[in-house]
Amino acid sequence: MAADASAEPRAWEQVLQHIERRLLDGDLAPGDRLPGERALAAELGVGRSSVREALRVLEVLGLIRTHTGSGPTAGAIIIATPGGGMSALMRLQVAASGFPVADIVATRLVLEASVAGDLAAASAVEPGPDLAAADRLLDAMDDAALAAPDFLALDAAFHLALAEASGNQVITATMAGLRSGIEGYALAGLARIDDWHAASARLRSEHRGVVAAIRAADAATARTRMHDHISGYYAQTSPDRTFATPEPPPHPADLDEVAVDVVPTGENDIT
Amino acid sequence: MAADASAEPRAWEQVLQHIERRLLDGDLAPGDRLPGERALAAELGVGRSSVREALRVLEVLGLIRTHTGSGPTAGAIIIATPGGGMSALMRLQVAASGFPVADIVATRLVLEASVAGDLAAASAVEPGPDLAAADRLLDAMDDAALAAPDFLALDAAFHLALAEASGNQVITATMAGLRSGIEGYALAGLARIDDWHAASARLRSEHRGVVAAIRAADAATARTRMHDHISGYYAQTSPDRTFATPEPPPHPADLDEVAVDVVPTGENDIT
DNA sequence: CGCTCCCATGTGGTCTGACCACACTGTACC
DNA sequence: GGTACAGTGTGGTCAGACCACATGGGAGCG
CATH class of the missing domain: 1.10.10.10 (Winged helix-like DNA-binding domain superfamily/Winged helix DNA-binding domain)
Structure with a gap:
């Protein structure tokens, strides 16, 4: 100071x-x-x-x-469009080893789980969040002819659309930056996926699951599914790193009263 | 894109x-x-x-x-010290109305609650997080002769020390930036506080409470206390603004058994 | 009178060359 | 051996000169 x-x-x-x-x-x-x-x-x-x-x-x-x-x-x-600056900052810091990729992923987990929970909470009251953009991206990702990198671009746009729907510009910009920082990492991870068809099907399914939980105003499930979705992908693309989700198996459908906050994420499963 | x-x-x-x-x-x-x-x-x-x-x-x-x-x-x-860049980015974006202060506070809530929860979870296993720096700042804040701005500086350092103890460099840098962005706002808010002596006493007490919950490995309480601590201050200094808490109501705790489950590993260090 | 073309004007983008202050480094001197 | 000093290379800054570009107003033509 x-x-x-x-x-x-x-x-x-x-x-x-x-x-x-x-x-x-x-x-x-x-x-x-x-x-x-x-x-x-x-x-x-x-x-x-x-x-x-x-x-x-x-x-x-x-x-x-x-x-x-x-x-x-x-x-x-x-203009006041912080996305670009955030992206440049993250990308360069990653390049310079200032930001470990694991920390970026952990931060994504925190922010995106929060976004998912917020959107679900917002769904409980009228008019609810605007998920039209996310829906469109979801449909676009159903195109079987999509190449993997194009799919990932849509995936990134989907996650960003959710952040935008939450209305928090800081989180939106930060998430955009985090994505940029690990973009090269995510693309490189594609090589480690044997069956892209199956992998993309799982990602699509997980996306739908997150949105469904949001629409159901089920905050805890939305948070959990988002968390598992993100950590699952990075666990798959970086098998050497321990991205094991320390949480119980993802069958979170039973939380009507268990909804007790659950301390849903909070864990940076990194090593 | x-x-x-x-x-x-x-x-x-x-x-x-x-x-x-x-x-x-x-x-x-x-x-x-x-x-x-x-x-x-x-x-x-x-x-x-x-x-x-x-x-x-x-x-x-x-x-x-x-x-x-x-x-x-x-x-x-x-060098790879992202703190400075993050601070400049946040400060200027706030100045240019690109980042609403409310969004920054909301993001702080998300990140700091996560940090508090992580630290509490890490306290469940040896050797636990290193809270020495935070303790020192806590003691320094007990000095009754401190002027309000100096107290706030120590307060910021305390929150930052917790983030550093969590080991996530991205969250640490982001929090530093967020703090910078609303620094002027926080200082201006001092004028709205009638009884600074009582207010600072409450802040000190809340700090101790957060650290106590962390040491007790009580993740949910740590998160809740941190959330209330931050939102409480901004509610006090900006009574006119409605700080719609973005998170679902912070449920108090009932985590005696829940506390164990998660996060065996706390150390990440460098890569 | 109306339309078209064209160039004067002002913008950012870049390069060149020239200084300055600074801090180390090696040498000459004592 | 120790000290003082000039040499050298660094970033920091400025001034001036072009260039490409896009506009807008005026000249010329129909």
Whole structure:
């Protein structure tokens, strides 16, 4: 904390702080256009290259989008789409061994189980969550002609659709980033699957099961099924790692009164 | 998805991709030094400013650290400390209204409840989690002379220490980022607290309660207490906002026998 | 009068070259 | 042997110059 006291001689940080302050003050809001790079440089008394370094950071973080040319779409425009920045962060951290894949999977388990439980809880009251996008992806995944990588892309979109349906933008963006971080890992894991046809059938079935539990407003089952679904896939694609689910066999259909919170997940079964 | 196909002529992206590839290939690992900016520019056939933009991104994302001068500590060195990048991302997204504060708090609830549950489960087996850092912070917070902002800083460090004890680096970094994103919000909320002395006493008590539940290997209680602790503070500091608790009502415990089942392994350490 | 074409203008994207401050390193000097 | 100092290479910054691109307004034509 407070390690940034004293002076910040770095010019590009001044630019970053200036833009952040203008955002916090309400001077800038999503949809607004930033001043041009040259104007910003003159305004802050720094070189244009320093401005560009700050803008590059903002762009990677998903805060601005830049277009060349002129007109209303040109220039740097404030957007607030954290997905991209999260993805870049996760991907690079994984590449640099900063994030073990096992930790990412464990985090996915926590977040997605929570999402599934929330959606199920939301199903108990009108109008319930909007699962139309998830349903469409589910149907698309039924196409038997799908190649495995395409199937996985739809799978990722399905999980993301559920997160979006939960309405929590932070969880949605984080999950998108986590997925990106382990995308290469998931694709590489395909090679370890002997019978893709059977595997994809199981994944499809598990997806339907999760959605069914959500629609039934059965939070505990939804959480459990989501947990088993995710951990099962990674257990299959990385047999060397111990992804053993320490939980009782997945026959969670009996929780009407057992619903006692169950401490459903919480376990990072990693080694 | 897949909107990034075709060509990415942006020179700085080439640099980024080149470094990412070298990381994935194992040519670069944490602790290694990157080639100099001039060398990198010549090697990739781009200008030095483009290299710098890429390095700036890597620096903000927490992948490298740069030092001027010469010697073994100078230059750009690969580090993999995602905390900084996560914090910058969250802070800026909050500033740009990309992340509602309520969503951040909800995500904290999910992650921290999971952490508390994991730690409690890990306490069931030897040697149990390392809570020494958390204990020290707890003691430090007992200092009655602490100003409120200092207390909050220790509070944040305490929560972070718990996350670190859980061993999941992704959750730790994410929680650090979430905290940063709402730091200003938490500080502003102090003004809404009438009796800081009583409030801090309650927070301290709640902290002790969480740790006690963890030590007792009582996962459900640990989760519940952590959930109530976090949501309670934000409910107090933002009474006008409705913090719809995203989770099903935190059932109190009845887990005497449930507590055993899970998670035999707590150690993951490095890979 | 209306339409079309075209170029002036302003944007980001990139490169080059030049300084500066800094920190180590080896050497010359004492 | 020890100390002071210049050399060297690093990132940090700036200035200036192009380029590609997209718009928009004006000139020219029908």
